[in-house]
Amino acid sequence: MPNGNSHRVLSLDLLRGVVMVIMALDHIRDYIYYGAFANDPTNLATTTPPLFFTRWITHFCAPVFVFLAGAAAFLYGLRQGDTKKTALFLWTRGVWLIFVELAIVNLGLSFDIHYSFHILQVIWAIGISMICLSALIRLPQKALLAFGLLVVAGHNLLDGITFQGHGPLDIMWYLLHQQNLLVISPDSVVLIAYPVLPWIGVMALGYVFGSLYDPGFDTMRRKALLWKMGLGAVALFFLLRTFNWYGDPAHWAPQSSFAFSVISFFNTTKYPPSLVYLCMTIGPALLFMYWAEGKNFRSQNFFSTIGRVPFFYYVIHFFVAHLIGELGVLYAGRPWSDGVLSAQNFLNPRLADYGYSLPVTYAAWALVIAIMYPLCRWYDRYKRNNRDKWWLSYL
Secondary structure: OEEOOOOEEHHHHHHHHHHHHHHHHHHHHHHHEOOOOOOOOOOOOOOOHHHHHHHHHHHHHHHHHHHHHHHHHHHHHHHHOOHHHHHHHHHHHHHHHHHHHHHHHHHHHHOOOOOOEEEEOHHHHHHHHHHHHHHHOOOOHHHHHHHHHHHHHHHHHHOOOOOOOOOHHHHHHHHHOOOEEEEEEOOEEEEEOOOOHHHHHHHHHHHHHHHHHOOOOOHHHHHHHHHHHHHHHHHHHHHHHHHOOOOOOOOOOOOOOHHHHHHHHHOOOOOOOOHHHHHHHHHHHHHHHHHHOOOOOOOOOHHHHHHOOHHHHHHHHHHHHHHHHHHHHHHOOOOHHHHOOOHHHHHOOOOOOOOEOHHHHHHHHHHHHHHHHHHHHHHHHHHHHOOOOHHHHHO
């Protein structure tokens, strides 16, 4: 479903916009919800069904974001018609994204001007994956598909390999496949939240998936493939998860109540994303695209507008969410500095007993979106009116 004005695919923009809106819920929860600085909403010992669902629904965001970034890379290359130019763009944009993660996103996330606490999250993972993709796109599509499937389906074989040290090999493994917190000093902490190996595979698959949206690709064939791939991924999720065969290091088990048994079943591993986790999230996303195929969405649809400017939205929304969180800190009678996510505040959370109810959290989420939408609409209009500015492709 291309948009005749911009070579964009409206169904992909729509899906991207939906997950971007949902994503903000998780981030505002970090700043507003009671105990969010100290408690994990997926911990069965402390969570509640509404809290778990609030976290679980946001699991769709990162996989879809990375997968569609791969598809966007293919469509960019299709417009360029030059593999070398596409590879150079992917490499330079990957380096740029890593810089943005470290210098801009981390500032919005922490409000710490001393940069004592760095988190390597999804933008970092996309940056590394783009740098790798800049080399991988020289492979034939079948080879790239095989590579992506091998990484996504096979990386859980590495789950048993763990490191504990701070040497070069340990850090390399943390960056690739083992989430880790590196406490360099009391005033310097690095959280490797997104080990990159599985995400490289997800982006490679997204790149191959983008070929389905080549203008010459038959629409009915694409729709049939979306249905089969989406249904197949969902079926594989239920099959692997039901029997705890393979694909997730954290097995599920029956609990004391039906609700918590369901929570255990859907509580899959995100860091790094397991095969089961990716089937659980990418599968429904493919079915969403099957449903959206051929629908008459306006190009200025609320979600599509946000979906056309995902990078802008992602970076700015952290500052907005954190600012709202800081207002919550002040309203609770605490000093502004308590809401600064410095290394010391992270290691010794001053806000462990701070926060508001889940309804207040959802209200704060609505406020974030109410602020972000007009900004996204303005920036989308600016981009469409200034297509000649090359630097906008990096934003």
